[in-house]
Amino acid sequence: MKRMLLLLLVFVLVDFQSFAQSTPKxxxxxxxxxxxxxxxxxxxxxxxxSQRAIDRRMRQHIAIDETDLPVSPVYIDSLKNRGLEIxxxxxxxNGITVRTADxxxxxxxASLPFVASVQLTRPASTLKSAISKFREDELNAEIDPSTYGIAITQLTQLNGQYxxxxxxRGKGIQIAVLDAGFWHVNQIAAFDSLRLTNRILGTRDFVDPYSDIYQQHTHGMSVLSCMGGNLPGKLIGTAPDASYFLIRTEQDPTEYLIEEDNWVAGAELADSVGVDVINSSLGYGDFDDPAMSHxxxxxxxKKTRITKAANMAFSKGILVFNSAGNEGxxxxxxxxxGENVIAVGAVDKYGVRASFSSVGPAYGGAVKPNVAAMGASTFLxxxxxxxxxxxxxxxxxPVLAGMGACLLQANPYANVKxxxxxxxxxxxQYSNPDSLLGYGIPDFGKADKYLKVNSLNSQISEQSWFVSPNPFTDYLLVKNINSGSAENCVISIFNLQGIQLWQSAFKTSEQILLNNLSILxxxxxxxxxxxxxxxERFKLIKTER
Known part of the structure; x- marks a missing residue:
């Protein structure tokens, strides 16, 4: 992995020595x-x-295309030779962020034959932004002691315990966290298990290549704790066994368009090293320079650069979760x-929308936010x-992104779509989505069953049971086609919402007749x-007589 990160640094061809200069640019x-x-x-x-990035594409039948090719070194050299810092x-x-005072x-x-356009993304002189990006309120709430600590509520609300x-719990899944900094992640006890098992796979700062990412903003640290925190009896995140890349793209306290381009670079790095999930608790609309605002x-x-990149990450086989925003x-x-981005709104422990949670829809009417999870009085x-x-x-x-990682682990051959x-x-509220919570609060037990249904056809050759007829009306015949008889056989029938409709247990039988199913x-x-x-699971169709 270290080799891969070094290789990516070579692609960027950045002369970091130039950034030590004090001249504002x-x-x-x-x-x-x-x-x-x-x-x-x-x-x-x-x-x-990386081989992992290639394998992810192959597993999801995603072709490698021209968008995967790095920017032409010829153009990079041409800009450097003219005195620009890359x-x-x-x-x-297919763009380059440069800096200069000239x-x-x-x-x-802008008039070079290979350049389509040039846009200012951050001026040399900036002031502290009037935009308050991150909520910092710490609220009082009831304590719910359990094995998972108080964080149990944000897990069980999603049926994450299923x-x-x-x-x-996310083992083998890699998550990239794009944020503003990861203060003291290398010291805080909640991240001990990540450090001791080498599951912080890498870090990168696209804002200041000389910085210590563990001395920057606290926001990304709090975000990470929702997924990777692991203090049994106190706090267990939604993906405590996953591995993480920590990538700084947000420059607080100012707000300029370059932060979107930092995000694009961060997402591309995440793709190249082979991550499965991106969590981004960032959002952009209003900038300190109003001319840059959306x-x-x-x-x-599908219009802004950051949204194009988020959609692209999804098309490369990465699940992309992004906070809906705190603008109400x-x-x-x-x-x-983004049409392929899972925008996450916020609810309290009762499932009631938090007043600050940004509403949709996207311009044109697309459902936004997509879903919601606990973001009011989250324990972290x-x-x-x-x-x-x-x-x-x-x-x-991140509460939801962590569960997305667990769902990927449980369904390794499912694609991101x-x-x-x-x-x-x-x-x-999937059947009746709105602009407040989108499709509502997910149930990961149901989500897992949906994915299992989609994979049934590919598993038929490995099954030891045969069920007929299909479609059926009032009975089913279940046969053990391999070993003849089975001990302690339990047969259940669910609807597509994961609700159990029928169940019965059988001790020993080569053939089982299920009667009186017309009530289904x-x-x-x-x-x-x-x-x-x-x-084993079977997808059936129940019809009338």
Missing amino acids: SYYWVQLKDKKGTPFQISNPEAFL FHTSKWL TALIQKV LHNQGF SYSDLNG AGGIKAPSD VTSGGALWYSSGTSFSS QVKMAIEQSGH PDGFLILTIRSGGKE
């Missing part, structure tokens, strides 16, 4: 027209993607508007390093057979 986005002159080839992806690049959007030079760059009790019409799910009626921000590691409560969609997003759909379909509702049903420590 402005940042610009240089949009390129093409990737001519690149030495990289789609047929040799090992040169620019800050970072974007292969997905405005005349930027005007010349996966955790089966051992699916209008509502910009939030159509002020609406969502980019990249939560606070900005002071203590265990207590804090509020914001910044915390509902299927997983996103399963999460949404399991929402408590018509439509798709799931039949499960548990025997010998194994569970």
Whole structure:
């Protein structure tokens, strides 16, 4: 992994020594027209993607294409030779962030034959932003002591214990956290298990390459604790066994467009090293320079650079979770508007929407937020390093992202489209979504069952049971086609919402007749057979006589 991170640094070709200079400089986005002159080839992806990133694409049948190719080194060298400092690049959007104090030079760059456009993203002189991005309130709430600590509520609200009790706690899944800093993650006890088992796989700072990421803002630390925190009896996050990349893209306390481009660079790094999930508790709409701000019409799910990158990450096989925002009626921000982004709103422990949770829809009417999780009085590691409560969609997003990682672990052959759909379909108001909570609060037990149904056809050849007829009306015949008889066989029937409709236990039988099933509702049903420590599932259709 260290080799891969070094390789990615070479791709960016940043001369970090130049950043030690004290002369104030402005940042610009240089949009390129093409990737001519690149030495990289789609047929040799090992040169620019980790094996894990390649494997993720292959597993989900995603083709490697030109958007995976790094920015042309020829163009990078051309800009450097003209005196520009290269800050970072974007292969997905084919652009370069540069910095310089020479405005005349930027005007010349804009006229280069391979440059499509140039945009100021951060001026040389900035002031402390009037925009308050992160909620810091720590609220009083009832204590619910349990094995998981007070954080049990934010887990059980999502029926997350359904996966955790089966051992699916994120093991083997990699999560990239894009945020403003990860203060004292290398010291706080809640992250001991991550450190001792080497599950902080890497860090990167796209704001200041010389910084110590563990001395920056506390926000990302609190976000991480919602997923990776692990203090038994006090706090257990929703993905305590997952592995993490910590990536700083947000520059607090100012707010400029360059932070979106930092985010793009961070998401591309996450893709290249092979992560499975991105959590971003960040959002952008209003900037300190009003000329950079996004209008509502910009939030159509595919227009801003950050939203394009978020959608692209999803198309590369990464689940992308983003906080819906804390603007209430002020609406969502980019990249939560992304058509492939799971925008997460906030509710309290009773499932009631938090008043600060940003409302949708996206411009054009797409459902936003997509779903919701506990973001009012979330129990976590606070900005002071203590265990207590804090509020914001910044915390509902990682609570849900952690469960998304567990769902991926439980369904390793599901693709991100299927997983996103399963999460949404399991929402408590899926049949009647609104602009407040979208499809509602997911049930990860139901989401898991949805995904299991989708994989049934591929498992038929491995099954030891045969069920007929299908479709059926009032009876089913269940046969053991391998070993003849089975001990302690339990047969259950569920609807697609995961609600158990029928169940019976059988001791020993080669053939089981299930009668009087006409009472079951018509439509798709799931039949499960548990025997010998194994569970098999069958998708059935119930019809009228």
